[in-house]
Amino acid sequence: MIQAAHKTIGEIAAANPATVKVFQKYDIDFRCGGKRPLDEVCAEKGIMERVVKNHGVRHGDSLFPLQQSFLALKDELEVHLRKEEMVLFPHILQTEEARRTNTPGPCSCFGSIENPIRMMEYEHENAGQALRRMRALTGDYTLPGDAGNGYRSLFHDLQALEADLHMHIYTENNVLHPRARLL
Secondary structure, three states: OOOOOOOEHHHHHHHOOOHHHHHHHOOOOOOOOOOOEHHHHHHHHOOOHHHHHHHHHHHHHHHHHHHHHHHHHHHHHHHHHHHHHHHHHHHHHHHHHHHHHOOOOOOOOOOOOHHHHHHHHHHHHHHHHHHHHHHHHOOOOOOOOOOOHHHHHHHHHHHHHHHHHHHHHHHHHHHHHHHHHOO
C-alpha cells in the first residue's frame, strides 16, 4: 500500500487534485510550501492527533479505534483514487474517444473494463464498512459532554467525509460504471 505520510504536500496535490480542498480547509500551503512532507505538516498543525491527545484519557475507548479506522480508510482511499485517476478514468475517456472517432479502442493491461470496475466496487464496499465502523465507534457521532471545539470539528468533518464518500460511491456505482460497461 502506498503511504502518503512521507510524500510532500505538492506531490499529493499533483497526484490527487481533490486533496487541494482539504489542504485549503486546513490552511496547508500546497503551492510554495508544497515541498514539505505531509506528516511533518500534520504534526505541526496537530490535525486529528489533537483531539486524541486532549481527550484520549477519557474517551480512548472510542477515539483510538476511530483514529485507526480513519487512518486505514485514508490510506485505502489514497490508493483507490490514484487507481481511478491513473487507470480507470483515462481508459474510459480513451474508449469514449475511440467510439466517437470510430477508431480502435485503447489497449489495456487489465483485460475487460469489468475487471477494474469490479475492483473499484469492492473497494467502495470496504470504504462503506469503514464508515459504518467509524459511525458505530462514535455512537452516530454523538459528542461527549466535555467535547470542545476540536472534538466538534472532528465529528463535523468526519460526517462531511462520510457524505462526500457516499456521493462518490453512489455516482460511480450507479452512473459511471454502468455507462462504462456499455462502451
